[in-house]
Amino acid sequence: MDLIRIIVAILLPPLGVFLQVGIGAQFWINILLTLLGYIPGIIHAVYIIAKK
Secondary structure, three states: OOHHHHHHHHHHHHHHHHHHOOOOOHEEEEEHHHHHOOOHHHHHHHHHHOOO
């Protein structure tokens, strides 16, 4: 299941974080990072998914 979440996180980072932790602080941080730059959003999303 984590592999699917990582693939989703690469395509759409906030969705990957949402699937892992739901709507919370990490989700909003990831949206902000994705808006500031796509790559930081991907890195954050993969980190959140790999951490759990």
